[in-house]
Amino acid sequence: MSILSELFDDLTALLFPRRCAVCGTPLVRGERTVCTLCRTTAPMTGYWREADNPVFRRCWGLVPVERASGFLFFVQGSGWRELIHAFKYRGAWRTAREMGAWYGHFLAESGLYGDVDLVVPLPLHPFKRCRRGYNQAEYLAEGIARQLGVPVERHAVCRRRNTASQARKALRERAANVEGAFAVRRPERLAGRHVLLVDDVMTTGSTLLACAAEILRAAPDCRVSLAAFAVSRRELGVKE
Template sequence: MSILSDVRGLFYPSLCPVCGGELPEGGRTVCTLCRMTAPLTRFWEQADNPMMRRLWGHVPVVGAAAFIWYVEGSGWQRLIHAFKYHGQWRLALEMGTWYGACLADSGAFADADALVPVPLHWIRRLGRGYNQSEYLAAGLARALDKPVWTGILRRRRNNPSQTGARTPDRWSNVQDLFALRRPERLAGRHILLVDDVFTTGATLVSCAEAILAAVPDCRISIATLAVSARSLGPDRKG
């Protein structure tokens, strides 16, 4: 480590984005204690998990999983907001890598051909400077040794944010929202749709519907970093 880095670390130590504690030298993403106490769902170890049941009747999927529970007011919510709204995209990449290592160890989504991140509208992407779902997908792909296919999906319009919207509004906000580019690329493939947070599932269902309307023989799985327990209702305990 250079002298400049030593001095920077002395006055501006790296802090855990979850608890705010100082990270040890060489530490990445979150501190050891937060890793050990992370609210993991372990859905990737359950073929019939609450996310799968939440999607029943909406769209056929091969598998679905989230990494952590989304808890409002928690340090994990702050971490997600940091990469989603405050420019800390490296957190999305590193969390995706951690999640991907767990998936790889379990064999989940092993037969997926590629990862497809949920796209932002170009106006929102321009304002944010990046798409956090692409960085999550890149981290997952690093661990799973799979390609990431961007540009497959596009948003037709800059729909209102889903945050804070009532459940009926969430579904109407995303109706016919996505369009597919180069559908022939997905023919006969198994793709893993990647997004940051699963609440009602409306956005992901809209993505899947657009894909299946154009490519009926495409198989779809879903991976999100977090899931809201409240949105899963009585199925949340698995």
């Protein structure tokens, strides 16, 4: 980088400081999206290092997944909740991609996801996608896929029912709400592959599991793993 470029960047940072998406403090040179302190103190699960973890155990007896993990614990009232809501509802898709790359780095480093062939974002219904303007899971998937060195498959799976929000629904109601919500349009793109299915937040896991089950039904010779950016301690039965 030239001296003039460095001076321009310094001046831009002075006049229009980039702020941490979690705590709001100005970012310093070398920091991206989230400051070093917030990254260091993030409520990480560590589940990407463990083949047997609470997210994986949530799938037992329901869907035969290869691997399953969550990156952060979803903490109500925290800056991390605001970061997730920003990329989920307020157009901060670049943040989703950056967070996906951060998560993907750890997935790749763990060695447990080294045989993943492609990454599939959990699809949104066309109506919801049109209203929101994007699917945040696609940007998380892009960041993860870049770190794993594999492609993103956006078109093989679709959402054919515009389901109601899962919030405030009981476990049984959540499962019924997403029953038949997904369809695999191009099973040949998934056949024989190890698919990593990605979503932003996993609470009970009903939505991810419904989609994973449909993928395995349509392409029975493929393998499916799950990756959620944030997971709920309470729903997983994990103590603080």
